Amino acid sequence: MQIEYNSQKIVNENKEYSDSMKISYNLQQELTIHQIENCYSIDFSKDCKSIAVGDDQLIKIYTISQHNIKLINKVFGHRNEVSMLRFMLKSNHLVSTSLDGSISLWSQCLLAKPLKTYKLLNHSKGILCYTINSEENLIITGSYDSTMNVWVKKECQWFCSQKFTEHTSAVYGISINENQNQVISCGHDSQILIFSMNNFGDPQLFTKTQTIIVDTYGFRLCFINNNMFVFQPSKGEKLWIYELDDNDGKFRNTNQIAMSNGIYCYEFFPQQYIREKQLLINKNGYSVNILKNKQKQGFVVEQSINFDHYFVFGSLSHNGDYLATWDWKSKQIQIRKYQEN
Template structure:
């Protein structure tokens, strides 16, 4: 772990000292005319009286020098006040600097071991981030993990709603008041009314099945991707109705996966046309770049925590690691990982770790960054139930940071896997739906798991419960 530079601490506190001194000097100069008469009157007292007063002040506050008044001279009284105050401020702040340094060093010492176990540090990342912020994030995550308990997700029967049409994509808004489902070529909008899920609107702009849905958290918008090769931006109007806002055309194959960055000014799309497209928000949305390194269908996409890297997987047994350049903000492929079996799902855990689920296998691969060459390599496997049955490409993997839960569909099962403090993974629950035709989504806070499967033909909601 790279420790905070002592010289940087000194520079920062010296800057604060100088700033404080300048402010005090300015205040003294501005108010000198107002107190001049009082100070002259004070200086006309006999020195004996002054010494008595000074002695009394020293008894009440030993930190104040009682001889200050005796050292002042009439001819340069204002300057001497500033000098004396400067001396006092510097002594006080020097002590504060020393205390802060000791506290900071102690904090580093206490968290260093836990931090090294939690994350294999990427040196280039540390150089570009504030070290104290990294320590704070590490401590917060460690505290969060230590408070986590075993859990399961319990079905809420009253919120299940019958849905005969296939629902390939599901999403919920940030305050869990609206649920949308891609039912064949329609988007059905549901609201939670007095705790019960009720359908309120149907949107029919897409010509073919809808495979992906994403709500925006900073505005009343969501995006949809379809087999008709298009992406649509939807907005809510003043009448509380969802309306078509913009259609993004450019792909020549089905849209299978969509991502939004945290700033919600970039959309990334993966398609059956082998392409990954970046859509930039300006006056509307425009395609700003296309990645063409895949040689078959693109099934999965995931951003890292820092949002400067993207991973993708497809039907070509390749995982792409794509990075955004600082200078021109263009995205470039920095690593191609060849895997033995193609996969449909992958998910960043943090900046240095991601998971990849090989198609039909009974394990999930874990990839971690090698600190020496900054390349991702497979380091371990997580055993899961799959039955080695034919799967489908929808229902993307998610990592819920607040609860340290990885959500992964494998065959007819949904595995809920907890990342432990030592970096190991443990399956907390595996839900068997009895069918591979299973689609769903977990809310960002990990409170609700929402699914549709062909066996129950229901949109089902399960709630997080600690044991």
């Protein structure tokens, strides 16, 4: 694979790194689960000893050991398909969203006994994406209804403090930066929006600071650090890199990275960047691409897993040690383990 840049940079060095393929996620056959129903989201617990799996309207909880995976609970709580799942790392809650437009927060004691602690309602259509800040007192959701809701936790209660209406169609992706003071979003309206955070106590917590019009909409984007984010156009064969211009404080498209399978894609399966391992996961068309940030050399594609269908969903564990996916063709939850070759 060849990395292509808009600006004049050395390409051969990047190609050499890409061809080395030192990093891979290898399938753990003994941890495979057969599942017929659609699974739009999977997430690992902090210790990677359990996973939450969407199964139509259900949430299934599995425990994982080295050679075994076991179903221990089924959690009911949504009236439509589960769209996103996320284990919080500090507050011991599992967050679930649904195509019924609701957000539910579950106590992680649901491993033994399900307990819904909050249900948040303020979207008129299904939720497609969300981001949570590092303090876990802020959730921002994006929906088919073209809006983004800012949920704030104060005195153990959650409330919607702000609603963004700048998108004119479905909101597909949201990400928050490393300093937790900027948020980006993308939608079907071919816009990327950048918002900056005001003081946490302000009634209007965020202010829009930039609008980027792109050639085609994309389903996913992700902050790499405070000065860079990546965006994957739908049906595109390149991943776009945006960097902050110090002169005017605006983000601009500076680089592009060749991606395989730039064909029809689908919602969900958000991009993730694992800082500890400098790894980016980017689903594009039929393929799940694993990229390594090699600093001066930039991002290099280390592995591309082709599922032979665009209906592929999943996530990396928070430490990057595992990759879990569900795909339409195999009808399986598959777990792969990180290896350095």
